[in-house]
Amino acid sequence: MTHMHIPDFVLPVWLWVSGFVVMAAALGLSLLQLRSMDKKKKIPLLGAISAAMIVAMSLEILPIAYHINLSVVAGILLGPALGFVAAFIVNLMLALMGHGGVSVIGLNTILLGLEAVLGHTFFSLLRRVLPVFWRAAAATVLTFVSTTTLLIGIVAASNVDPLRFLHADEHRLAVQEGPVLISKFAVLVLSFGVVGWIIEAAITGAVVKFISQVKPDLLSHRLHDSPDQGRVAGNGQ
């Protein structure tokens, strides 16, 4: 549930505009890091993984309406900078398919991009502690705990001024109705989320383990290697 399905203009303007601003800054930083990457190698990888994420997100697991994200897989295979770019591409294409709003592309990219960045970070940090399957699974759970908390934080922040959606008459009605029900939202998201985290962790662990056995070079995401340097490094191993 870390990818927000909130459609257009449901959130307050200041929140989704801030989302676009933060997303633009993070994308700018990522692109700055990717200036001298080996495009011939990385752009097809970016395309393949972004496409896999879109396919995964199109498949819902009933009855909990959860879909796998593969965002941690993207972070592990692409690295943080390219993983963030993949998150932007996926959200833009999903919005163009009517899955998620255009106005929340910024916030969704921050959430999904953060999953890629954190997934990569946790996977790297646990390098010497756990075998590949459990490392990827643990990285997924830790990542999703963090980003789901952020998601609840975003919705809580949006509740600061929900009255801007309403007419003047309804402003009074809303005030009389009592406190913001963010706890209800948090309970819903967390209860479905835990099931989702377990499914995602199992799939991420198995996928990363499979890739480490079949094509381990995909797990090294050095950005600036030229093809010649890659061959030399491969021979050295």
Add this chain to the structure above:
Amino acid sequence: MIDVAKVDYWAASGTGPFQRASIIAKLGFLLLVLAAALAAKNPYALALGYIILLLIAAAARLPWLRMMGLSLYAAVFTVLYIVSLRGGMTAHAVLIVKAITPALAVLMLIVSTPYPRIFSVLSAVLPEILAAGLFMTYRTLFILLDMMDNFVAAIRLRGGFSPGSLYKNSANISKGIGMLLVRAVERSSRLYAVMVVRGYSGSMAEQGPVKLHREDWLPLGTGMAVLLLVILWR
């Protein structure tokens, strides 16, 4: 689930007036509807705007019934958000029509415009890595969908799905996703190499000046009508 291949087929094969309109006019239409949703305070005005969009879609021979179903999908997720909000029925109705009307406008754009035309406009404004990434994602998506169909058939034929055996099924599906990823990367790399050999240099922006055509009155007029309706009926 949104059938990406079917959406692409509608976009590429349709010959209605919406398909004939220029991409600039359709993007203008989308912006006008988004502005209307942003400005809306009255659920009835935007709900009428939604009905107008549906009527135009039906008149323009777009798959309006499927589009309506897909746009209502946005309402399901709005309800999840609404439970955390204060406010009465009217406020909740505003949020629901704010969700489904732009979703329908986006669907009208994508079922009437092939993706490469949308990307050609985007690549004129986006950095090279993003434009190339978008294009490669689009191309690889169809390769991946095709491979996934073959994978599902193969795993069924070889007894990979065992009813009741959650562990075995999950392990097979995860390995299948891993294999699809590896093969998608290989095929995507070959595709990119072929494109580079044929002269692709990271840009696919359309050449020539942007002009409006006679057919553009339909999307632009529809967008303006919805926006005016929302502004006048506050």
